[in-house]
Amino acid sequence: xxxxxxxxxxxxxxxxxxxxxxxxxxxxxxxxxxxxxxxxxxxxxxxxxxxxxxxxxxxxxxxxxxxxxxxxxxxxxxxxxxxxxxxxxxxxxxxxxxxxxxxxxxxxxxxxxxxxxxxxxxxxxxxxxxxxxxxxxxxxxxxxxxxxxxxxxxxxxxxxxxxxxxxxxxxxxxxxxxxxxxxxxxxxxxxxxxxxxxxxxxxxxxxxxxxxxxxxxxxxxxxxxxxxxxxxxxxxxxxxxxxxxxxxxxxxxxxxxxxxxxxxxxxx
Amino acid sequence: xxxxxxxxxxxxxxxxxxxxxxxxxxxxxxxxxxxxxxxxxxxxxxxxxxxxxxxxxxxxxxxxxxxxxxxxxxxxxxxxxxxxxxxxxxxxxxxxxxxxxxxxxxxxxxxxxxxxxxxxxxxxxxxxxxxxxxxxxxxxxxxxxxxxxxxxxxxxxxxxxxxxxxxxxxxxxxxxxxxxxxxxxxxxxxxxxxxxxxxxxxxxxxxxxxxxxxxxxxxxxxxxxxxxxxxxxxxxxxxxxxxxxxxxxxxxxxxxxxxxxxxxxxxxxxxxxxxxxxxxxxxxxxxxxxx
Numbered sequence: 001x002x003x004x005x006x007x008x009x010x011x012x013x014x015x016x017x018x019x020x021x022x023x024x025x026x027x028x029x030x031x032x033x034x035x036x037x038x039x040x041x042x043x044x045x046x047x048x049x050x051x052x053x054x055x056x057x058x059x060x061x062x063x064x065x066x067x068x069x070x071x072x073x074x075x076x077x078x079x080x081x082x083x084x085x086x087x088x089x090x091x092x093x094x095x096x097x098x099x100x101x102x103x104x105x106x107x108x109x110x111x112x113x114x115x116x117x118x119x120x121x122x123x124x125x126x127x128x129x130x131x132x133x134x135x136x137x138x139x140x141x142x143x144x145x146x147x148x149x150x151x152x153x154x155x156x157x158x159x160x161x162x163x164x165x166x167x168x169x170x171x172x173x174x175x176x177x178x179x180x181x182x183x184x185x186x187x188x189x190x191x192x193x194x195x196x197x198x199x200x201x202x203x204x205x206x207x208x209x210x211x212x213x214x215x216x217x218x219x220x221x222x223x224x225x226x227x228x229x230x231x232x233x234x235x236x237x238x239x240x241x242x243x244x245x246x247x248x249x250x251x252x253x254x255x256x257x258x259x260x261x262x263x264x265x266x267x268x
Numbered sequence: 269x270x271x272x273x274x275x276x277x278x279x280x281x282x283x284x285x286x287x288x289x290x291x292x293x294x295x296x297x298x299x300x301x302x303x304x305x306x307x308x309x310x311x312x313x314x315x316x317x318x319x320x321x322x323x324x325x326x327x328x329x330x331x332x333x334x335x336x337x338x339x340x341x342x343x344x345x346x347x348x349x350x351x352x353x354x355x356x357x358x359x360x361x362x363x364x365x366x367x368x369x370x371x372x373x374x375x376x377x378x379x380x381x382x383x384x385x386x387x388x389x390x391x392x393x394x395x396x397x398x399x400x401x402x403x404x405x406x407x408x409x410x411x412x413x414x415x416x417x418x419x420x421x422x423x424x425x426x427x428x429x430x431x432x433x434x435x436x437x438x439x440x441x442x443x444x445x446x447x448x449x450x451x452x453x454x455x456x457x458x459x460x461x462x463x464x465x466x467x468x469x470x471x472x473x474x475x476x477x478x479x480x481x482x483x484x485x486x487x488x489x490x491x492x493x494x495x496x497x498x499x500x501x502x503x504x505x506x507x508x509x510x511x512x513x514x515x516x517x518x519x520x521x522x523x524x525x526x527x528x529x530x531x532x533x534x535x536x537x538x539x540x541x542x543x544x545x546x547x548x549x550x551x552x553x554x555x556x557x558x559x
Contacts, residue, residue: 007358014355015372021391021430022375024398028390040401082283093277101281103544108292110487110539114512115532118519119295142291145284203380205494206516220382238390241383248378256367 022245028238036234051239061240064222067133068202069247071216074137076197079144080190087152088178092161102149109146113206116142121210131213139207144197151196155189156182195255202248219244296536302529320530329506330531333514334538337490340510344428344489349482351429352436353474357466359441370441373434385498388427413500417507420500424508427495432488436481443477444470483546490539511535 028036029051030044055061089095090102120139121130129135163185167177183190208218219240226237306316324330359369379387394400394412403411410416413423447470455465493512496502502509502517509517515535519528 011358021387024391025387036396082287085280086284089277089280092271093274094271095275095277107540108288110543112491112512112535114493114515115536116295119298123294138291141287145288149284199378205382220380237386241386244380244383252371252374256371
């Protein structure tokens, strides 16, 4: 049993180190700026929710969260909708140029956002989509759609083809088979894919910042407001940062039971 | 695996191709367009051919950024992959601990990248940060990530490891879970040591997920932008100016579109080539051991 104990201790130390920076931000978020700059204390001696109240009562702040959540959701839906049929094609059929197209798709996942930032700005201003949620959602498709195809293809290849064949013999059409039988079979995979799309769209900064001005401004860009002529408002920055953890934590909570199984089924 | 041959399957991939072509080929063409011109302002430009590419290849600061980037990505892979595997091996295999470890592990992955930068500024600043204050006052070592290049590097690396090791761990864990119990029973009967079990059963079986882990970590660390941008702004001096930061400085900061365009294409090409090589090598490594 000694070995198991050691493992647990090592894991415990790692988790503590993982939480320390987050705890420190929580600590900062519950203090006023004067208090923060005054003395270093391990916990807030005089906790205050002033920073959080500040954020929840100022539309410029809370709309940042709303905007981010809108484009992330739209992006996840688009990515799944277009990736599902394509992943099916790649996992079931061989067609002219399939592996080349697959690799080409993946190369877009590796595209440096910095390369695309300025052309995207020009493209979306030309077609009049600048500063809209859909612009950011579409821009994030650049890396999320290839990723979604990649993950889904792995899951689909784990389902034996006999299932498709049986269904077709039973008279199912491809769309009906796909929606009523196949998608329920790979729902763990769909969940994992949605998780990854949500994650990469939610955490991205460069496109979201470049393509928005005011109406669709994401929280990441709003957070720069804490830098002012009088210096940083550390308390407010920390509170805004803490609030950006909430959607991610919620998503993890919902997929926690599927995660191990989901990861295990895909691409192994 | 033999698949059904059917060229009509192309139709199923059309939505993906349209959407990715729209957000990839059109902008890339714009970049190509920039890269052959010297742009002074709206409507004023001069066709210069390959001049910009020559500029890029001669740019000493760019070379520095490139080597810095290779060093950074190399260190990231060297630390995160073994650490991630070790964590996956240490994670519980059943009970409530599984869900708990997974949730905790996944948390840093869902924090927006600029928040990651902010968390670490707050954490390492010598005046208000726990880490900064601890190193400076308790250990008595001068530490300031805004003043000393080495400290900036240590901070950026720590942040990167803190942020992304969980992804490697989660993938490796998924790979471990997929190994059937009979393999372990066979190893036990043969009296295999834990190391032998790891070397000849677990590691080969994790090949698939580790390929993904290495590729993802390499790509993303090679493209790193937001976290060091928030944390150090590429400084002190240029010590943490990685490729993306330098590129954004060129394109949006100095509005030097021609050079930025040429740089972009070369940058993109380097990534494609490296990923292709990695992909091929990792695929063949596993085949060699007969698994």
